[in-house]
Amino acid sequence: MTYSFVSHLHCPKCEKTYDVDEINQLCDCGAPLLVAYKMDELKENFTKEQLAERKPDLWRYHELLPVKNEENVTTLGEGMTPMLHLKKAGKDMGISNLYMKDEGMIPSGSFKSRGAAVGVSKAKEVGVKELAMPTNGNAGAAWSLYSAQADIKATIVMPVDAPEITRKECVAAGADLYLVNGLIGDAGKIVGQAVADYDLFDASTLKEPFRIEGKKTMGLEIAEQFGWKVPDVILYPTGGGVGLIGIYKALRELQELGWISEDKMPRLVAVQSTGCAPIVKAWEEGKTHAEPWENASTVAFGINVAKALGDFLILDGIKQTNGCAIAIDDETLLKELKFVASSEGAYVCPEGAAAFAAARKLRNDGWIKEDEEVVVLNTGAGIKYPDTIEVEAPILQKDEKVVR
């Protein structure tokens, strides 16, 4: 049985191709490489019906993933996260079919584990022994953990302001962790130097071709969870934007396989913070690339990315699907976070809260219609961000009692 129908790597800018079984980073032209599959063979050998008997993790789609030998799979059970119909929150927003895909319920509590699971597995398969990456926290945590399982040595550089729990995860996994007085872009420069100095594999966002394949499984799952139809709108908190690019790629591949209709694509929405909104600015100005954002700052740390290497792919995905890009301020997203927790019992991450706030705003603006099916991606567990909630609780002595 063929475990993967992966074919080769190709550049979406200059169309040069590369061998999928060799260690590759960016294309010679500087663009990120994408993974291509043998779609004709897939059509004949991979059916929806086969999925019914498989475990509820992302490896159920292994034919459409790049790892050729199952023995190279590093896994912690990631994938097939819940798709929840949020009736109370939806009613409040005037969206009767509001859904949350909860990526908090995944190893390390963040959707970054999808990219890490597939990225590390394929890195192992092509012979990587040491990797390095800059991170806003969650990706570094995920890559450290999967690298530990794969016996790959990981060097992680993150801003000192990144969520503190992610430091613990890196260290628990045995990674070499460095903090930097700066933003993820500064961490990226330090990683670039380390990669050159010590001949490491550069696992920076989109500088390796395989994390996008892990992220794309969100799109495969959304289609499967909607019964091989697609919702009308998908809102995605956008930093590096790999998830949005991956979801778009997944849906195109499913169309090519004939698993979903070619007549409908969900409108993809890139949600950013008003404190760091390069994609939104480029979108509003009708540009195909984004300018770096100056003095980026937001409580939604995971989307504090001043310059995304895949900006042109994000903007293209939005455009092709008649989507849009929208920015939310911190005060609004924190208010939405508390609303979702207290109405639905879902303690989401600030990035996910921004996407909820965006859904509310787009509904108010009429861009989202009342009965459309709307999916919000909550990209991580709220418990990784304790600072989003302030606690004032009475401290009782043993002989005291509750007074209401």
Place this chain on the structure above:
Amino acid sequence: MTYSFVSHLHCPKCEKTYDVDEINQLCDCGAPLLVAYKMDELKENFTKEQLAERKPDLWRYHELLPVKNEENVTTLGEGMTPMLHLKKAGKDMGISNLYMKDEGMIPSGSFKSRGAAVGVSKAKEVGVKELAMPTNGNAGAAWSLYSAQADIKATIVMPVDAPEITRKECVAAGADLYLVNGLIGDAGKIVGQAVADYDLFDASTLKEPFRIEGKKTMGLEIAEQFGWKVPDVILYPTGGGVGLIGIYKALRELQELGWISEDKMPRLVAVQSTGCAPIVKAWEEGKTHAEPWENASTVAFGINVAKALGDFLILDGIKQTNGCAIAIDDETLLKELKFVASSEGAYVCPEGAAAFAAARKLRNDGWIKEDEEVVVLNTGAGIKYPDTIEVEAPILQKDEKVVR
């Protein structure tokens, strides 16, 4: 279609029965009440094959759960957590079939969400409007969140030393939170008073009959994940012990349904801390009930329970399955926690780490054989316990570089 085949409540001590659709707490004799099902009707109307088409959450077993009307189900997508074969850790321990069921991948990052999902749903069904409970943190967080979805007002009392993130979860969900300078037993006394003063539903462990039904789904899932066979040993970190009681109940029910063989039960192991080991002491002394543990203290806060109301059920479950009870010290469990994270990439909670350390010790003692199938329950996500890992990481300036 009948959603639930629940029959009634009964007392395992005095055998008195109660109506399952009324608000009940303990039996008049003071013992916890258990839920009974119409097993004959279940045998005719519920088959393994029906499960294949259902979502991977615990409500897939709704016929064997107590909620009668699906509209009362409060859910965040809990259940069907991964069952991972840990080859590297197993090799190190000399256990070739070592598995981890990872309960960190569940809403609020702790297995307490199983009990809360079912407990709150049934509380809603019988008309509860306000509940109160003492907690070591995670249960209070879970019950707060599900109560929010169910429009039930929750009052939570936890020790000041409980994991800090759990305070945030309670407050985010809109619960009334109180901290107490003491242990969970002290919190329990304060809750008891509040229940009397304000006529609240007492959701303390085993004082309501339904959380055990939620916890039992761990046993149902283990059986399903092993192809309706059972492993040889299940190790379970034991505080209140509801999970162990629930797993035992689940397996007995599956035997009665004929879904698993009556010839084999897994040997159930109650894992405690040397700083709080009342069940281990009672087990070693051959007693049927446990004495309260004096000056209880351990880093594995979730199992810091000096006196469990269900002690006699735990001890019976161990005895009936030829299991055992074992205590692990904090230093040993913290070492095991780092080992599991750095070898498998699984950042487990300290309670789960204690269960891993217990597996290692029981293998060394020869109680576990080399080729036996051994399941360790990791009852929560390591990210809820940041203090288990110390971080010493260099802080770089923007113009500095990594020096190895």
